[in-house]
Amino acid sequence: MVKRPPTPIANPLSRIAERNPASLEKYLELFAPLDDKGRYLHFDELRFRFPEGLDHVLAWSIVKLARQRQLSPVLPLGEPPIVGKLMLTPAMQIAISESDRHTTSAALEWMSGKIGEHRHLQYLLNDLVEDEAIGSSQLEGAATTTKVAKDLLKRQRGPRTPDEKMIVGNFRMMQFAWENRHKALSPVLIAELHEVGVAGIDDEKYYPGVFRTTDDVIVQDGDGNTVHMPPPAKGLEKRLARLAEWANANHHDVDNSDYLHPLLKAIVLHFSIGFEHPFRDGNGRVARSLFYWYLFKQDFAAFRYIAISTLLKKAPIQYGKSYLYTETDDMDLSYFADHQCRIVIRAISEFKKTCNKTLEDMEAFNAFLFKSGLYQKLTDKQKTVFQVAKSGIALEFTAVNVKENLGCSYNTAAATLNGLVELKLFKKEKVGREWVFTMLGTDQIIGNWKS
Template structure:
């Protein structure tokens, strides 16, 4: 549970001035603290000593008010409490980072010179599907989940069905990125993600019809009671209308960066909780849908749920901080931006390190004259292993991947066996050729072979 803020006293300045404590309180009159943090009362109260709680919070809220952007048109706004956001420096910086590294042009520039990058990039597509399901309680391991998705086998239990449903939901978000936001799109996301898991529990694609749904902690205490089911359609229709406004247009007076808007959509579905279950997955899928819609292609390969899974308490608190402070969305947006910067940085670092490792390996192949004995298909197989995407191959794999005959595929694999990069296993059917994952391990395999060139 969190500690809610005290009520604001609009006369705080006069009171402090009369008491002669103005010099003590003015350092608190700022939007963020000295470390750039936008602190909720739950955290701020530990940092103010014995000062009057109401006056301190009133000073902080007074400082934040002038820079707040009103977000009218979002369904949980009322006449008295219109959601707001303060675009503090940390949010602006992270929006710039996403523009620089995650947009379509940035993605293409980063990978354009990297031949055959599809192998190691496509391996990342499943990450959000797996992590989002694990965040919701799926116990299937990442290894087993990847094996299921990559081999396209049918899921065997409810946890695997959840992961498979999330995978289909992410694919749907990508393929339908050009569509307008609508009730039918939100319902279809839910239906695709939950159908066949436990239809009685989820009622796929159907909004809840009672108020029995709530969010609780591990002790059973209610943390969030969603709005009444009576007007779900009306409220989400308003959200759809707001979602379809182009707030990133240079001509708008109500500019909202696409990343910030995607996060607000994420919060809105989580707050509304329109379905009996599976709301978190739909909320996160809608975030991705909006990022895809505005051209942020890199997010196909970036998983935000990986970090939510590591610290679900912070994820939950970011919702509660916003709800308890008159729908100040800055808390939720700032936390989400922190997470996104971390996972996007990891993605960029991964791409850059892979490029460096590939270049070093290719130089090694050249210096050792091994490259003289490789054709393009064999180079691609080595890259697939070096990028840690796949280490076991069959002739059928090469036939389908490169459109060659069985005889040509067998010669390619036999050549890599001769060079020391693969070992042939004849004990099973089909015959497999197994190597290593990672460029350093490939070099290690090769070091056991005596050069004959």
């Protein structure tokens, strides 16, 4: 359980000067919004770091005083409404910089030009677009491996279990967010997003696209403790309309006195849906999808291939605590935003590593093609598929997924794959009603071409 902060003392410095002036200097060292490592810590963590002998209430009051001078109002949340506030931390500044440099549509175009083969990059990206849907499902408890989940999506087979239905639903939700990125936010769009994501999984549990009408929805931790009571169902749609109006307003114009970078606005939108909990279930998935929807809307297109849930699921307790820290400390959104920005920094870093490795692999592959004489024998599509297989981005191929990833006809995709078999680079086997193609081992390929 999170330790709630004590109520701050109104004039802590005066209190210390009156009652314990000898310790004033020690207290003044705490007069900063961040700790000495640049972290924005909640009382739950900070209380263990206060110097020995200091009164925790006074120490916390000093920290709060420093923060209040830098917190800016963002939007009202809940009922009765509490104004959520935000302070820019180092992690937020780094995440904003990384997003501006590496995740815009212009950055994607530059990356494509650097790699030099748009089709090869597109195959990589089409594979990455699945990761958020899978990670978000696993974060919500879907008991399936990433390999099985990718196979499910790539083969486009019908889901057989509730977990598989969740993965397919999340994938559709992300596709819906992308396809509807130019629309204005509204309660109707939020409901549609939920319906697309959860319909057909367990309708009696999720009530697809229907806002909750009762106050019996609660959030519990792993031990069964109630950690969040959402605002009342009465007035929910009105509050969502207010949230939508805020989301649709322009806060990123440089002349706006209420300037808020799109990344931070997307994070606040993520928090707001999680806080309101507008549905009986599936709220986390909707919240994360709306985070992406807003970034897509603001032309941060590379976020389509950057999976935050993959990292969130590695430390779900911290993700949950970032919500609670905000809620238990006067709706200070800095806790949640700082945590999310640290995740975003890592996710962008992983995206960059994948793209750079793709570039290195492609250069090595081109050298192999030239030396072996394969270059003249492979078609452009075969080069793309072979390189993808060689780099490990995908291990199994079917005519259906090659057709989708390369944007060609089914017959062309089948001919591409069968041609790789004829060149003794791939093998194929019948799985159900379709042929599944896989690359041969490197040693076997070399042996085939030496003989």
